[in-house]
Amino acid sequence: MPKEAAAFAAPTRVPMLDLKAQHGPIEAELRAAVERIFASSEFVLGKALNLFEEEFAAFCGTADAVAVSSGTSALHLALRCCEIQPGDEVITVSMSFIATAWPMLYEGARPVFVDIDSKRYTMDPEALARAITPRTRAIIVVHLYGQCADMDPILEIAKGHDIPVIEDAAQAVGALYKGRRAGSMGSFGCFSFYPSKNLGGAGDGGAVTTQSPKMAARLRRLRNHAQLESYWSDEIGYNYRLDSIQCAVLSVKLPRVDRWVEQRRRVAEIYDRELKAASIALPHASSDGIHAYHLYVIKDARRDQLRRALSARGVQSAIHYPNPIHRQPPYRDSQHHWNLPVTEELALHCLSLPLYPELSDAQIEAVIQSVLDARG
Incomplete structure (x- = not known):
């Protein structure tokens, strides 16, 4: 292009995100996957959910994955499984989306915020060690911007105090730390499938990963009104199920x-x-x-x-x-x-x-x- 023409050419526009560009090449697969859900009419807790949970657990390298309605609900259920009581302390970072800390308030816990390190922008292990008190009952580590926190020292500190670690891996699908997938290192890994994420659905969605079959079973009960059997709940539960259409879309994208x-x-x-x-x-x-x-x-x-x-x-x-x-x-x-x-x-x-x-x-x-x- 001549210099004179280039001077008057319209600038190349660059949006922050372009989901149409992602979905265009796989539109036929996405439509077919959604049509299969309508054909089966298994819209909730169906085969598509079971399949996606198996696929996502295998991807993360964990024993199980429990799909839920959002990343926020994933964090909430993980914290519930830590048996948090009102007044207990939960340590996390402040540099994150606010959803990281909502579940603490839901459960009546006191958030304790520690600083991040100046390179990774994730939890500073030394700050974590200083913040632990006899009331500390859980640690929520945020893998920010797509990079895992320095997990080895964090896990060592937590183990020394017998405190469960929850990984907020909402931004870290596909990230690794020393060969281990985000969400596979703590007691629980919590993911968001909001459309803008590295693995995004066609709406809200999330998952909790765990190596514990016992915890996976409890997570599945809690997400479905804590029902031990149909129409019988033995504790407070939630409507945190992920619908089959979202699971079908995620199964197309995951590979x-x-x-x-x-x-x-x-x-x-x-x-x-x-x-x-x-x-x-x-x-x-x-x-x-x-x-x-x-x-x-x-x-x-x-x-x-x-x-x-x-x-x-x-x-x-x-x-x-x-x-x-x-x-x-x-x-x-x-x-x-x-x-x-x-x-x-x-x-x-x-x-x-x-x-x-x-x-x-x-x-x-x-x-x-x-x-x-x-x-x-």
Whole structure:
């Protein structure tokens, strides 16, 4: 294209996410899977659910997987299985989506927030060790942005105090830590299948993974009104079932997840290489695992200015997360001041750039050039 024409060419628009690009190539398979559910009319607790649970457990390397209605319900049921009582303490991080901490309030527990490390942006094991008290009953570790937390020291600390560890792996489908899948290391792994996730459904969905047959059986009861048999419940239960249509969609997508993660990692490698010259902080991928790059999060001291510059060039961006959980009204504790400097700094400066398997070369170049124009 001549330079004069290029100067007036419309910029390449880059959305933060494009699910139509993901679904187009597999639309026929998705439609056929959904049509099979209508043909069978097994809409709830049917064969599609059983099949997906078997497939997802095998993918995660766990003994079982229990599909539920959302990532939030997955966390809630995992915490219920830890026998949390009102006033008990549950340790987690504040740099996450608020759903990580909702189940603590549901059960009357007291959230205890610890800081993240400055590289992974996940739970700092040293901060965890300092936060444990005689009232600590569970630890919820968040695998943020697609990278696993440093699990070995966390699990060792928890084991020393006989405290169960729940993995919030909502953003980490396809991530590995020292050869182990996210969701396979703690007492429970909790996943979200919200449409934007690395493995997303056609609506809300989630799952809990576990190595314990006893816990899997209890999870299945709790998600279905805690029924031991039809119309008989011996404890408080929930309507947390995942419908068969979602299971069918997820079964179509699951075999593609590892390839999609590789495509995400390819885009991240290009960003890493081409954005070195920009005056921004790039994400750190630890050498002890596989980063699944649910999000590609940079840091910039002038984050909001950069975001406006990208928007002017047709490049969308997002902030994950501008308001850490401990700052939000339901979690403000007038009796405690949380000292979370790394969390606070990340919230002020983080910015997520578009990254998904279907990004075209032109879109990748548009993101890179837009950042360099603003920060090169």
